[in-house]
Amino acid sequence: MSAAMSAPARPASPGDVVALQYGNAYRMLGVPLIILGAVVALTVAISVIVLRAGGDLGRADFNASVLYSVLGYTVAIGVQNVSSSFPFALALGSTRRTFVLGNLVTALAQSLLVAVLSVALLGVEVATRGWFIGASAFGSVLLGDGDPLVLGGVVFATMLGALSVGGVFGACWIRFGARGPLVLSLGAAVVVVLLLLPQIVGLAAAFRPWWIAVGIAALIGLATVGEYLFLRRASVR
């Protein structure tokens, strides 16, 4: 039997990869919302205990649990978005380049969503005067002291950094197996110890806040390029 060759189908787009990553909305939207809600609940509970014990909530202004709580989960999402979504995306006809671009758009969208959610919760916190008891989860000094732009920026950059780092580790695992992430971690640790630590005193003296933004941007850029370079040569498992 012979036949004319079928016309090519539409190539996969980064938007298709984003749809894949948000295929289970609960994982991407529901869980972060639950985590942030849990942070509010715990902050209120701890604040009540402190107040009943005669303490002062002013010292809780350095509460940055919003970042810590969602950070680990976000890194895990970053890893999973590569380690298990990459083989499935290729099975469905995506190229590696399209997958990495789609994953970058996903990371930007996810970071923006969590940042907007945090700012919205800050609005509720302000409107309720600290969840009715003066507690501060989103408006703490470390998170901008109630400035929504600072809070949004910090959360956005942190989430994007976490997703990018998770993504590069996931890609490293796909490319080199279990030893890949170990070697990558050791390599990163060596760079920090040998290059940055000897300069730490001088760096601290000259430190400017914008360095953080530049550092995170560099980290995200390196991680994205690294993710593509690892996946470019990776065999699909």
Place this chain on the structure above:
Amino acid sequence: MTASAIRLTGVSRRFGRTTALDDVTAEVPAGVVCGLLGRNGAGKTTLMSILAGHDRPSAGTVEVLGSDPFEHADVMGSISLIRDNQRYPEDFKLKHVLRVVPRFHERWDAELAAELIDAFRLPSRTTVKKMSRGQQSGLGIVIGLASRAPLTVFDEPYLGLDATARRVFADRLLAARLDDAAARTIVLSTHLIDEMEQLLDHVVVLDGGRLVRTGTTEEVTAGAHSLSGAAAAVERVAAGRTPLSSHRVGGLLSLVFAGEAPAGLAEEAAAAGVQVAPVGLQELVAAFGAGDGAEVRAEREGAAA
């Protein structure tokens, strides 16, 4: 227009010191169902990965739907390859898969997908990674068949499937083959060759990473014959010829030879009480896999000389 959907020229793939594919040259016409056959470790999955653009050959050239598939967006967008051990996002259930896959396959047939899901009795509440082996195979078949991708590749689609599910797959595969509007080329690997033989238009047989036979199913099976009967009589009739495989049960012996039966063999065999018979595809593939490959190499070198 008749065209090749797949064209392989001297394709080799090495992983360190292991050679998974060794100088494979073959063509698969468009619009056929092609069986990729051979023992475990023959190189079938490696070849499928290369066809789908999931991997690159160490040497040689690959053309799929007219171009090298690796990182070629148009070609890769026209291919569906669900592996026998396909990884899905960890928390995906059936509904998540069905939400995502049509985004990638514009010709997605939702009606067919629903029909197959019902026929395979795929669970909706279980995550894909917790589905049974047969259910995961069923899901792979749903994605592959309903994708209507111009090149659809199935890696061991029968793994764990019960008899009813295998019949459903065979029926739907036949329907897909007859679907002229799609003009699909389907490549599948399987060990259940007897069950699939009637559906295969074309076969590619690998052993130890080397191509041992390719062509239409009829061409390939016509290129071998067997002798069977009392061991002594068979050995006498076969004297001086090297079989691809031999199978002895008690005093009976069956030998499989490459090539058509030589002139005069039928008469000589009949006189000795030995039966000369054509070889089925499964028997032939088993014969190629039975030896250490020496016969195949000798035959290839002889043919090249």
